[in-house]
Amino acid sequence: MIYPWFESLFQQLGERIRAGQLHHGLLLLGPQGLGKQELAQELAGYLLCQQAQAQRCGQCQSCKLFNAASHPDFYQIQSDKQIGVDDIRQAGTKLSGMAQLSGAKVLIIHQAHTMTESASNALLKTLEEPGQGTYLLLTSNKPERLLATILSRCEKNPPAKTG
Ligand SMILES: [Zn+2]
Known part of the structure; x- marks a missing residue:
């Protein structure tokens, strides 16, 4: 589900996904x-849906697998520590293969600031040379702990307020 305060951001990102213009690394x-x-x-x-309109369709093979938490091109990393x-x-190994459903491949890294320095450096490789249709979605509530090199290669959302 999308919380109301993220609705417009989701719509904007959705438009860019449909236009094929989404940045491959989102923070x-x-x-x-x-x-x-x-x-x-x-x-x-949404990225994985094979016939997304304003919403993901919920009907295609990709959506069904995603809803069942068994999509073969979707990975998540999460750690409390x-x-x-x-x-x-x-x-990275999983992402380097072909997409099994011939669509996008998506990796979510929750609480990305909990990555060790060597983990961050390993991620940089993927951020620098993402495969075709590969998307990395990072979340963080402590971006100041992320390596500057990671920050600079991701598009930040919501964008930082200036002025
Ligand atoms: Zn779908």
Whole structure:
């Protein structure tokens, strides 16, 4: 589900997905409990949907697998404590293969600031050379703990307010 305060952001990102213009590395920011995780999930489902309109269709094979939490091109990494380099390498290996449903491949990294430095460096490789149709969705409520190199390669949403 999308919380009301994320509706317009989701619509904007959805338009860019349909136009094939979504940045391959998205960083979703905001305080804990804002619903970033849910937003990332919805975006992932949308990216994977084979016939998305304003919403994902919910009917296609991809949507059915996603709803059943068994989509073969969808991965998530989450850790309460620390995300290690092995977690990232494992995900990188999966992402480097062909998409099984011939659509997008999506990796969500929840609480991305819990990545160790070597995990972050491993992720940089994927951020620098994402495969065709590969999307990385990172969430964080402590972006100041992310490596500058990660920050600079991700598009931040909501965008930082200026002035
Ligand atoms: Zn669908």
